[in-house]
Amino acid sequence: xxxxxxxxxxxxxxxxxxxxxxxxxxxxxxxxxxxxxxxxxxxxxxxxxxxxxxxxxxxxxxxxxxxxxxxxxxxxxxxxxxxxxxxxxxxxxxxxxxxxxxxxxxxxxxxxxxxxxxxxxxxxxxxxxxxxxxxxxxxxxxxxxxxxxxxxxxxxxxxxxxxxxxxxxxxxxxxxxxxxxxxxxxxxxxxxxxxxxxxxxxxxxxxxxxxxxxxxxxxxxxxxxxxxxxx
Amino acid sequence: xxxxxxxxxxxxxxxxxxxxxxxxxxxxxxxxxxxxxxxxxxxxxxxxxxxxxxxxxxxxxxxxxxxxxxxxxxxxxxxxxxxxxxxxxxxxxxxxxxxxxxxxxxxxxxxxxxxxxxxxxxxxxxxxxxxxxxxxxxxxxxxxxxxxxxxxxxxxxxxxxxxxxxxxxxxxxxxxxxxxxxxxxxxxxxxxxxxxxxxxxxxxxxxxxxxxxxxxxxxxxxxxxxxxxxxxxxxxxxxxxxxxxxxxxxxxx
Numbered sequence: 001x002x003x004x005x006x007x008x009x010x011x012x013x014x015x016x017x018x019x020x021x022x023x024x025x026x027x028x029x030x031x032x033x034x035x036x037x038x039x040x041x042x043x044x045x046x047x048x049x050x051x052x053x054x055x056x057x058x059x060x061x062x063x064x065x066x067x068x069x070x071x072x073x074x075x076x077x078x079x080x081x082x083x084x085x086x087x088x089x090x091x092x093x094x095x096x097x098x099x100x101x102x103x104x105x106x107x108x109x110x111x112x113x114x115x116x117x118x119x120x121x122x123x124x125x126x127x128x129x130x131x132x133x134x135x136x137x138x139x140x141x142x143x144x145x146x147x148x149x150x151x152x153x154x155x156x157x158x159x160x161x162x163x164x165x166x167x168x169x170x171x172x173x174x175x176x177x178x179x180x181x182x183x184x185x186x187x188x189x190x191x192x193x194x195x196x197x198x199x200x201x202x203x204x205x206x207x208x209x210x211x212x213x214x215x216x217x218x219x220x221x222x223x224x225x226x227x228x229x230x231x
Numbered sequence: 232x233x234x235x236x237x238x239x240x241x242x243x244x245x246x247x248x249x250x251x252x253x254x255x256x257x258x259x260x261x262x263x264x265x266x267x268x269x270x271x272x273x274x275x276x277x278x279x280x281x282x283x284x285x286x287x288x289x290x291x292x293x294x295x296x297x298x299x300x301x302x303x304x305x306x307x308x309x310x311x312x313x314x315x316x317x318x319x320x321x322x323x324x325x326x327x328x329x330x331x332x333x334x335x336x337x338x339x340x341x342x343x344x345x346x347x348x349x350x351x352x353x354x355x356x357x358x359x360x361x362x363x364x365x366x367x368x369x370x371x372x373x374x375x376x377x378x379x380x381x382x383x384x385x386x387x388x389x390x391x392x393x394x395x396x397x398x399x400x401x402x403x404x405x406x407x408x409x410x411x412x413x414x415x416x417x418x419x420x421x422x423x424x425x426x427x428x429x430x431x432x433x434x435x436x437x438x439x440x441x442x443x444x445x446x447x448x449x450x451x452x453x454x455x456x457x458x459x460x461x462x463x464x465x466x467x468x469x470x471x472x473x474x475x476x477x478x479x480x481x482x483x484x
Contacts, residue, residue, distance in 0.1 A: 014392070053309050053483040069478065074312035084306035088242050100234045101311045 002065070004029050004148050004179045005050060010059035012045050012203075019045040021203040022059065027148070032170075032180045032193055034211070034222070037200035038230050043183040044081065046200070047152050050181070051078040064147050074103065077146035079137055081153040085125045091136060092121040098140050110143035113169060131158040138166055142173040149180040155189060163189055191222040199229050235313065235321035239295070240328065246291055247329055251336040254284050258340035270345070277344040281337035288333040292326035296381055300388045301397060305483050315477030319470065323377045330373055364429055364452050375466050382469040383408060389480045412465060416458050423457035 005027040012020040020042045027033050037043050048054035049061055052068030063072040085094055091114065098105045114121060117135040119128075128136060138154055154170065155163045163186070171193055174180060184190050191197075191211065198208035207214075207229060211222055218225055257280050261273050299305045308318065343349070387401025424436050429452040 048483065051310055053306065053481075055480060055482055070312050070314050073310055076310075078306075078310050080303075080306045080310075082303040082306060084303045086238075086242055086304055086307065088245075093241075097238060097307075100238075101313075 002029075003027060003062075005061070005063055005181070007046075007050075007061040008059055010046065010049060010056045010061055012042075012049065012054065013057045019203055020049075020056070023200070023203070023205055025198055025205060025208070027179045027181060027196075029147075029179050030176045031195040032174065032182065034187070034191065034194040034197040035181055035183045035200060036187055036197055036222075036226055037183075038185075041200045042203040043200055044152055045203075047078075047150050047181065047183060048080075050148070051076055051080075051150055075147040077102075077141045077144040077149045079141045079149075079151045079154055081156055083133060085133070085137065087124075087126045089125045090121070091119055091123050091125070091128075094125060094136065094140060095121070095143075098143065102144050104145040106143050106145060109173070110139055113139040113143060113173070116169060117165065131162045134158050135162065135166065135169075138169060142169060145175065145178075147178050149174075149178060151180065151182045153183055153185070155184055155186050160189075167193060187226045188221075188223040194222065197222055199226065201230065232313070232317040232321045235311075235317065236325050236328075239321060239325035243291065243295065243325075243329055247288070247332055250284050250288055250333050254280055254333075254337050254340055258344045261344050274341075274345045277341040281334075281341045284333050284337045285330065288330050289326075292322075292329060292377065293380055293384070296322055296384055297398065300384055300481075301484075309477070309481065309483060315474035315481075316470075318477055319378070319381060319473050322381060323374055326377050327370065327373050358430075360430060361452065375462065378466060378469050378473065379408070379412075380405060382473045385473050385476050385481065389476050389482070392482065392484060416461055419461050420455050420458045423455075425456050426453040427456050428453055 003026045005025065007023055007025045010020050010023040011018070023042070023046055025033075025035075025046075035043050035046065045054060049056050050063060050068065052073050061068065064075055066072050086097075089097065095107065095110050095114075098110070099107050111121075114136075117132075117139055119132060119136055119139065123132075125133065125136070134154065134157065138151075141149065141151070151170070154166055158166065167190060170180070170182075182190065182194075194211040196209065197211050197214065199206050207225075214225060215221060220228065258277055261277055261280075264273055299308050383405040384401045387399075387404055388397045391397045391400040425434055426436075427434055434456070435453075
């Protein structure tokens with residue numbers, strides 16, 4: 001099966017810091033992959049490279065067989081961990097914006113998700129709480145029929161009830177022909193949805209494999225394994 | 232690209248309307264001073280208002296690009312399946328539309344403030360070639376300036392990464408590049424002084440001591456050929472490089 005994401009020895013250096021030191025990671029269709037690591041381990045840097053908004057210093061990354069560019073942006077649905085929606089927008093404007101720019105955007109699905117997330121279409125983006133903004137971003141991202149979903153800290157700053165709702169939305173809207181890569185600190189909350197996991201430390205993948213096999217082999221949950229690896 | 236322009240215009244709709252309303256109200260207030268203040272003071276203030284409005288909308292256009300490059304909103308724009316060429320063209324065209332709306336409102340209100348009687352018959356005196364020349368020069372001036380500044384902003388961001396240092400760096404690059412391009416243009420104009428008269432398309436050789444590729448004397452509109460070619464090539468280079476940098480080198484922090 002062809003990899004939807006294929007990274008070969010990806011390195012990213014800044015002036016005095018190496019953010020990534022040769023990351024090799026392949027993702028095949030139908031998998032939800034957890035990219036786990038502490039702050040500053042390189043998770044977000046890797047996701048940004050895959051999303052096409054950061055360029056590797058060395059190595060090669062292919063999304064659906066192409067280097068990141070206009071095509072890959074049309075098949076990647078990226079949820080960044082910042083507030084990137086424009087402040088003047090209402091929720092319905094944000095939906096229309098995505099509909100206008102992404103051919104794979106499903107407006108009907110977006111409306112269903114807005115309802116599920118208890119979001120009012122007429123609310124302005126700037127009036128939404130952090131949790132509500134997170135739900136809106138996720139609604140927009142999951143309403144696309146993308147080949148690869150990249151979710152950077154989708155549970156960041158949201159309360160436990162909202163977390164459950166967001167996780168349900170992710171699971172219910174995941175399509176078997178696509179793949180998803182998720183980073184999070186809240187491993188315990190989210191580990192049940194991972195098919196595969198990769199632990200990243202100091203810009204390197206230190207452990208990766210099938211989540212179920214790792215649990216069985218190590219006789220530990222992914223959360224316990226995370227704590228062991230990064231202690 | 233046109234979808235980008237649509238959303239850019241919506242984003243700045245209130246700014247444009249706000250500036251236009253301010254200019255209209257301020258000019259209406261100036262009109263109430265007619266007969267009380269000297270007409271030269273009134274017309275001077277009205278012209279200042281127009282210039283101020285143009286400066287504000289121009290800076291606002293640059294500020295939007297700065298937010299895309301250095302702020303979170305860049306994550307929305309630069310993850311769209313749009314090429315760098317499309318992004319930069321839409322930014323330039325949006326700014327051109329915004330600036331034109333404000334200029335039209337400002338100049339029209341300025342005219343109403345200064346004149347006693349609306350009489351547009353003077354427009355008949357202009358030849359079609361002069362009007363075309365004026366429109367092309369106007370569009371060229373704005374498009375070239377914006378492309379040049381956007382290039383400096385993008386190269387500052389690409390080369391210097393950090394938010395503060397990137398912005399300062401962009402400004403320094405802008406100053407240095409302005410000096411270099413002006414100097415080259417001046418040298419080229421002196422080296423190759425042939426000018427094209429746009430009225431009769433005759434070519435003459437003038438000693439061009441003034442550093443300008445366009446001069447309008449009386450009814451004649453002259454264009455220095457070499458300098459114009461240089462400007463066009465510079466524009467193409469700046470535009471292509473900016474598009475390339477957005478596609479291949481731009482890293483969002």
